[in-house]
Amino acid sequence: MDGEFFAAHTVAELDGWTDYDLEAAGRLAEPLSYDEATDTYRPIPWADAFALVGDTLRGLAGPDEACFYTSGRLSNEATFLYQLWVREFGTNNLPDCSNMCHEASGRALTAAIGTGKGTVTLEDWEVADAIILLGDNAATNAPRMLTWLAEADRRGAALIHVNPLIEAASRRTIVPHEFVDMATFHTTSTGTLNAQVRIGGDFALLRGVAKGVLEKERSESVAIDRDFLDAKTEGFDEYKALCESTPWADLVRDSGVPEETIRRIADIYVSSERLIIAWCLGITQHEHGVETIREIVNLLLLGGHIGREGAGPCPVRGHSNVQGNRTCGINNRPDQAFLDRLAAACGIDPPREHGLGTVGTINAMHRGDVKAFVSLGGNFALAAPDTPYTYEALRNCELTVQVSTKLNRSHIVHGKRALILPCLGRSEIDVQAGGEQGITVEDSMAMVHISRGMKKPHSDELRSECSILAGMATATLPESKTPWQSYVDDYDRIRDKMEEALDGFEDFNERARHPHGFRLAQPARERIFLTPSGRAEFSQAPLPDDVDPGEGRLTLGTVRSHDQFNTTIYSNDDRYRGLKGLRTVLFMNDEDMRERGLDEGGLIDITSVSKDGSRRSAYGYRAVSHDIPRGCTIGYMPELNVLCGIADYSTESEQPVTKHLVVEVTGQGVAAK
Numbered sequence: 001m002d003g004e005f006f007a008a009h010t011v012a013e014l015d016g017w018t019d020y021d022l023e024a025a026g027r028l029a030e031p032l033s034y035d036e037a038t039d040t041y042r043p044i045p046w047a048d049a050f051a052l053v054g055d056t057l058r059g060l061a062g063p064d065e066a067c068f069y070t071s072g073r074l075s076n077e078a079t080f081l082y083q084l085w086v087r088e089f090g091t092n093n094l095p096d097c098s099n100m101c102h103e104a105s106g107r108a109l110t111a112a113i114g115t116g117k118g119t120v121t122l123e124d125w126e127v128a129d130a131i132i133l134l135g136d137n138a139a140t141n142a143p144r145m146l147t148w149l150a151e152a153d154r155r156g157a158a159l160i161h162v163n164p165l166i167e168a169a170s171r172r173t174i175v176p177h178e179f180v181d182m183a184t185f186h187t188t189s190t191g192t193l194n195a196q197v198r199i200g201g202d203f204a205l206l207r208g209v210a211k212g213v214l215e216k217e218r219s220e221s222v223a224i225d226r227d228f229l230d231a232k233t234e235g236f237d238e239y240k241a242l243c244e245s246t247p248w249a250d251l252v253r254d255s256g257v258p259e260e261t262i263r264r265i266a267d268i269y270v271s272s273e274r275l276i277i278a279w280c281l282g283i284t285q286h287e288h289g290v291e292t293i294r295e296i297v298n299l300l301l302l303g304g305h306i307g308r309e310g311a312g313p314c315p316v317r318g319h320s321n322v323q324g325n326r327t328c329g330i331n332n333r334p335d336q337a338f339l340d341r342l343a344a345a346c347g348i349d350p351p352r353e354h355g356l357g358t359v360g361t362i363n364a365m366h367r368g369d370v371k372a373f374v375s376l377g378g379n380f381a382l383a384a385p386d387t388p389y390t391y392e393a394l395r396n397c398e399l400t401v402q403v404s405t406k407l408n409r410s411h412i413v414h415g416k417r418a419l420i421l422p423c424l425g426r427s428e429i430d431v432q433a434g435g436e437q438g439i440t441v442e443d444s445m446a447m448v449h450i451s452r453g454m455k456k457p458h459s460d461e462l463r464s465e466c467s468i469l470a471g472m473a474t475a476t477l478p479e480s481k482t483p484w485q486s487y488v489d490d491y492d493r494i495r496d497k498m499e500e501a502l503d504g505f506e507d508f509n510e511r512a513r514h515p516h517g518f519r520l521a522q523p524a525r526e527r528i529f530l531t532p533s534g535r536a537e538f539s540q541a542p543l544p545d546d547v548d549p550g551e552g553r554l555t556l557g558t559v560r561s562h563d564q565f566n567t568t569i570y571s572n573d574d575r576y577r578g579l580k581g582l583r584t585v586l587f588m589n590d591e592d593m594r595e596r597g598l599d600e601g602g603l604i605d606i607t608s609v610s611k612d613g614s615r616r617s618a619y620g621y622r623a624v625s626h627d628i629p630r631g632c633t634i635g636y637m638p639e640l641n642v643l644c645g646i647a648d649y650s651t652e653s654e655q656p657v658t659k660h661l662v663v664e665v666t667g668q669g670v671a672a673k
Helices: 003-007 011-015 019-024 046-058 076-089 103-113 122-127 145-154 179-184 202-217 226-232 236-245 248-255 259-270 289-302 322-327 336-346 358-367 387-395 465-476 484-489 491-501 508-512 590-595 639-643
Strands: 032-035 040-043 066-070 130-134 158-162 193-195 275-279 312-315 372-376 399-404 417-422 439-442 447-451 554-559 585-588 603-609 615-625 632-636 661-667
Touching: 003 040, 032 046, 046 372, 046 399, 046 417, 046 465, 066 076, 066 358, 076 322, 076 336, 076 439, 076 465, 076 491, 103 289, 103 312, 122 145, 130 145, 130 259, 145 158, 158 259, 193 259, 202 236, 202 248, 202 259, 202 289, 226 289, 248 259, 275 289, 289 312, 322 439, 336 491, 358 387, 372 465, 387 639, 399 465, 447 508, 465 484, 484 491, 491 508, 554 639, 585 590, 590 615, 603 639, 615 639, 632 639
Parallel strands: 066 372, 130 158, 130 275, 158 193, 275 312, 372 399, 399 417, 554 632, 585 615
Antiparallel strands: 032 040, 032 417, 439 447, 554 661, 585 632, 603 615, 603 661
16 A cells, blocks of 8 residues: 555545455555645655654644554554653653553552552463453453463363353353364363353452352351461451441342352352452443452452462453553653653653543543644554544644554544554564564563564565654654664664663563563562552442443443454454344343334444433444343444543543443434434
């Protein structure tokens, strides 16, 4: 996809293409600049593109009039250069995809155990006696997990799936790496028990399990780890009293799970010496996501299931380096210790005020307070909430810059001036002045490893992420003393500087080259809790009162289909849920459909009621009967992000609550327009 392609297709025409067709058009091959006169993107020399970025940023009234986003695709080295450029420029406006996916996890874990990461390793999955998986469809969101679940079942571990939908991966799977099983279609169990919670009912379920465990503690001294609780935790007595005073009827009502099932999970808990609790966006994208994850930690603490082999909290972060991005500085709310060390290592004076996250960035662009938006990867226009509002915000910018490999909606929804800067993919060879370069990433288990591309770049015009960032930084900061070009020439120099600036990166270049990389230090795994008390902190939040929206309304959660990765749609099929060629659907409970006079496959309108009272509608969807609790509905993102108002974000995490929207569903033509 070079200048010839874009000369033949105006942006207005491309706006009418489906997102699938945009993605399928091919690889971006050269830098492009939007030409308003012809409504097309035209080739632009790299030097001119960098100059446009630099001139625009220097021409702003202040650095806070720009925001710098990343999707999590950046390498650790590019991440470090990105945040260094932005902070040397003078702002902490560094929104990222974590603001929309796992921000709640980071905030909850930091408050509870003093770190924003899980403590579990892959080796722990091999020896856990029980695994509780909440708010995640492993077959779609984390398919490699299926191997670990199958192996856990074979050795007799209990596998508990907590989800409003009973997904295919919670029953059986064909292990992808076992060729005989694949050839003979032999399946392996991946589930012991399904707890079908109502949307938002996870908190009540977890507290119910804790209540059941504490009741057992009266007769079974091994039900909890009293030595660990006394030596390493704070607030246990208050938490115990809270659990004991919470009626079972409230827990059953709010969770939607029978007391018998909750007690069965408590029995499994008590009989398990090593317990892992893992979770994904089905937990985080709620108003009470932070408190729910604190409740996960509460439950783990009762039995001392942290700092023990085969046990601990495990957030499932799906993007390739979203955890590494946060580790290496992409954070709109940096702590002072990080900034102090960065300043000493890099000789800059970073800003100390917190910057804008994703929701704040959209609002600021909409108001005109942010005039320049730079995005490293991702598809911000579709990933963000309140789609029309986000589109208006992006189009209100003086300049939008997208560093990408393929075309997506964020290139079509652009500012008054716009750049598309094509970068190398991870699979492509990256050759700089110092020779062939490698980059590192950090996975969800805090493992860091180096990799090198092996394919010839798709186009001679492609540049690496580090090269593009250094080019923009040099053009923006002509007086900078940072050796940008030297960093690009040899990425070892970036890693040497990261070693100075970041905790846990000692001997970075040497350790990154170990065959399996290295694991970043995790104090909480050693039962060293960097909290104000120096102990793991129990939380004492009351049960949320938002499970039933009332007035005949339903609760909507958005999910991905099987043939989808984040906002990228590979096909309109969802084989695990039995759909082919259709995404404009709403999965509903049979009784909810009958109550509204809806037929299977009938046309419906969906209207959301936002926190601020505003309403948004999606028309012409089809009702599909599914095994889902009454009062709950499920549909696909990014299409239904249109129903998540800009005011619909968690006050605990600032994440959009796309897993917990209040909606009205009617036969088509009845919804308020």
